[in-house]
Amino acid sequence: MPLADYALIVGINLYPALTSLQGAENDARDFHDWVISPDGGGVASSNATLLVTSNFAPFPSAEDAKPAAHQIEDFFTKVDIAANSNNKEGLGLKAGKRIWLFFSGHGFAPTLDRSAVLLANATSSRVHNVAALLWADRLHEGGWFDDVFLFQDACRSHMADVDLTPPFLRKKVAPLNQVRRRFYAFSAKNRQISKEVPIVGERVQGVFTTTLLQGLKGKARDPHTGALTAAQLKAYLQDNMIKLLPAGDLADDEIAKMPEVVNPDPFDILPPTAAAVSTFPVSVKISQPGGPARIENSAFVAVDSIDPSPAEWQRNLPRGLYKLVVDGLGELLFQVTGATAADGTGKVVDVTI
Amino acid sequence: MSQSSNTLNVSTGPLSEISVLDGSMNTVAHSVGDLSADLLPGLYKIRVRNGPGVEEKLISLDRDLFVDIQPPPIFSPIPLAGTTRSHEYHMLRAMNASRSPLHDFGQGAGLFVFCREWTTSNQGASPNPATGISLADENGNQLLDLGSLAVETPNDHSVAMCATVAPGSYRLRLTQSGGTVTERALFASPGCQTQIFILLSPPTWSSGPSLPDIAGGAVIISPKFEFDPQDRRTQLGEIARYALTQKRRVLSDQLRLEIVDEKFDDPMLGLLGAHLVLRDEPENVELFETVTNNLLRLLGPDHPDLRALCLRRKNPLPSVPRALDTPPMLRASWDITVSVSLEDPSSFPEAGGVMEIADKVIPTGSWLVWRRDPIVKSASGSSAGSSNALAQSLEEFIAARARQEASRRADDQGVFGRLSSSLFDLISNSFDKLRGKPQPKPPMPTLSTEDREELARVLGIPGPLLNSVLKKIFD
Structure with a gap:
């Protein structure tokens, strides 16, 4: 026992x-x-x-x-x-x-x-x-x-x-x-x-x-x-x-x-469970939309991409470190920490490039 | 096919801790002051910790990278440049006051006390941040009431006291309105000015006015008889002091180089560095002995913190007496004397100023602070109140141990055994009552040597005194 x-x-x-x-x-x-x-x-x-x-x-x-x-x-x-x-x-x-x-x-x-x-x-x-x-x-x-x-x-x-x-x-x-x-x-x-x-x-x-x-x-x-x-x-x-x-x-x-x-x-x-890993809302604001944009994870692997990029791009990502790459604007590093509101929903991560 | 790595170099403050975290938040590299690590290409988070303050930076390691990170400012009661509780006018006032001794209690050394309030608004509410603070000699005789020195100052108020003194031990005392008195030692070394900086602090668990935080007051020992708010080594000393009490490992190569340099002239940084060496590199005999040699040169053989450190030297310094005459300033120094007293009871003085405070030590962080009973003593001259508090705590510990062991014995007896035992006790006690016999005390647990050592260390009281208090409880 x-x-x-x-x-x-x-x-x-x-x-x-x-x-x-x-x-x-x-x-x-x-x-x-x-x-x-x-x-x-x-x-x-x-x-x-x-x-x-x-x-x-x-x-x-x-x-x-x-x-x-x-x-x-x-x-x-x-x-x-x-x-x-x-x-x-x-x-x-x-x-x-x-x-x-x-x-x-x-x-x-x-x-x-x-x-x-x-x-x-x-x-x-x-x-x-x-x-x-x-x-x-x-x-x-x-x-x-x-x-x-x-x-x-x-x-x-x-x-x-x-x-x-x-x-x-x-x-x-x-x-x-x-x-x-x-x-x-x-x-x-x-x-x-x-x-x-x-x-x-x-x-x-x-x-x-x-x-x-x-x-x-x-x-x-x-x-x-x-x-x-x-x-x-x-x-x-x-x-x-x-x-x-x-x-x-x-x-x-x-x-x-x-x-x-x-x-x-x-x-x-x-231990791991069968439940899906939580994802959290990310709101990407792109000052010069129209070109290709992608999000890479900490291993430099693209986890999401869009072309043409909009002015506001909403995604859901698991916790971790990320790099946003936008043609013509460069790169921006950000972290999804998993911050959670009182009602249990994820707090939005704002990323502006 | 394996990926080739890239080299990450990080530089920051000399005692700042650097951690590098990967995408899964595992720490993949750690160092103090500067870091060089070969890592797989990827995204990382660099975290720099300076005392409790943390600064973070995300990096993309797609090639070799050099990163310089400004360490976050630290909290200090000393009005140092680059700390979180400084005003320039406090720095200036402390600097000027430290150069102008207005009180004469002897010659050969100096004492400087600076009490202040700090607010974000610069409009402090406490007109006298030295209320209740007094300076006394080694025998407890008051030399000066610092509260009486308060003068009208703009913004956040401060009180400064600068005195020439004969080398030796002094007491800084806080007397609260309810009568509680706490004290700590200030040792004035020949040719040095010992400085202490105290901030007002609000009470945490009760309502009431802010009080001078005597336990948190930070000390500098200045061979130049002046306070320098820009002194880099004083900043290092504050970080080292934090590391000592919070179990942080900050013994960097740079710190080692500083404290072994024969031209080294910052005694407080040396004392703190020596404690860090003893804690983190106890096998590094050569480093420890070099540092304590330097400290002997700077402080002389009478400094109680040096004497405490020398108790742990493999090769004793003949000119440094083994016995403490007076309480040390640092709690870590006191802990050494307690530890040695367990190995060698004769190392702890049987009488005198050190023994007087030995059962009154309060669990503080960096500095040795003790309760002082109200001035009226008992007929025997002893301070019974504090001893009672200690004895009560020990009695509670022993009683809890006794109850736990009784429960263990009862469990071993099993249900039938417990019933039989309880019935026997009931009958036996009833007969005793009828015959007027006093109820027997429950059996007292034995305390092993290991138990006593732990009690001594946790309570901060020397072995011989602990044995004396336990004897009274068990008898």
Whole structure:
């Protein structure tokens, strides 16, 4: 019997002793829906723990607010017991094949490895937190899972008067022959602020999580192989997070426009499917139409051509790098990043030569 | 038939990271500062990263190509040319103020502190960006309240303090209105001016006024006793500092050449470079020892960051004492002393200024920052509050470990075993209650040497102190 997958999804809006957020719980619920979907993460719902504010509120005091450390602890204890059970059955001291860790809330990360998400009962004098990256590294290095995914949608504030504690699971060393991979993505680089904005109507969501889910749901698949690779998901996040930001935030270098991604291992996050690879609308405007025009892909192979060229040429192309060649006007390079609107349709790529 | 390749050459800033991505977004080439790669003809994306800033360019590699990409500007609290948080009037003010020491706390070295607000509108709202900032001596005695130095300045306000000082360690302190006090060290080396630049920063998780970002304040060590906003090496230092904390690999040939040059005279770049060498090329003994030799020449044997680095020298420098007298400025230097204290507990001083702050260190990025309890101390002279916070965190960790191990044992017992065990505990505890016996504590987990080392490293407290706190918890 194949080893199971697990998921821990935490989304905290309400911090009674700090400022509250609006989109963290939406992000967590959306990720949970994807991770338990058979077309998505495929995690059995009994193995996916969703911890969001509204499951616990109201709280008699800030110190009683949840989700707090105990709820996180229960999950990782469950993981450890699963590994123990598998070991007794001769499957090795391994909890499962994959683990998905998702955290959305307030955060801090003065350095990449001192990064944490605040728990609901955090106050300015006791900043209760979960050191998400330390946990991910513990599970990866110990081989509790073959694949470890960590997604953290939280600001990377530079300092907190806080104590960061390591994971309570004892360290262990993964067997030499175990193939282990990891993919971590943080919504902001150092010192930057993660934005949450209304995406659909008034529903507030994190810019990072929205982009992440667009990618995971298929927009980030490799156009050549159809697989959702680590490299493609990283590129999708890096290229498209910025496109969900309000115009006023683009000039502010404190607002995160690109995630921080740790992907040392090339692998397929999701295998190819029978579904067609997504294409995205491209609107080419040609200042001197009438002659031949063509579009080449990154291997210099023509994927489309027209003669005579019109003033406006509408195409649909998969994600990738392209060269537009128009007789008499020259060449122009452009990229189809796969940016997606809130309704799921591709945003138009405007190319003008 | 195979295609012949073309050569792509990319040049950019000396510590900027260059990545070349193919049409499938795979990284096909990577370098720092400059890149030369033979690649198949095709379309590629070149990405240049300078700190957190990224600049991208698409190229068509249908022949050999040379590409020069201007690196994106970096964020820095130092009002350097070409950074994202500079105003020319801040550069000018800092430059002029750094040359004019108005305070005399001794001779032989200098200190310069520059606190400022930065806004895009140039109309700052905070009249005193040094509110709560004070300078103290190594024993914590206040020398100057920088907030009192604020004068009316146009646009985004700034406060400058320039002093001559005796060489040695000083403290920069932030006292918040609620009473929270944080500190960091400023070490004034003989013949140098140690400069720190601090930006006002709004709170992230709570509402309230902006505060001087003492933990993010950047340091320059100037043998010329002046601030130069055009100094290229200060820019390099800022990128190196970012790389150190964000696990970026930027140790380029150019940086190596700079820091081993016997005429090298930028101590902060040297300290940061030495840390990068130690982290990224630990086997490069010759490079590390050359850099630390240079630093000894520039800073003298008393600089705590140099002493920390020298703990990792294969061949010790006889003139550099092994023990730290005073806290270092860089967090990476502190991490070395913690790591060495695990191997050699006698390397960490048992008393003094370093030990006083050892259980109060805050998880910051580049710089060592610690909590300082309110001035009123307990009768024993110890600062009990911070120690309590640390002890609480350790207790929570140990309790979580105990619960997890109890769950593991229960799982091993199976259902019948758990029921029997629970029934036994219930009967036993009931008898104890009837007899008035105190309830037994659950068994405490043992902490291996590896556990203790990890706790010490993550919490940033030296081995001997950790053992002392754990002993109190377990006893």
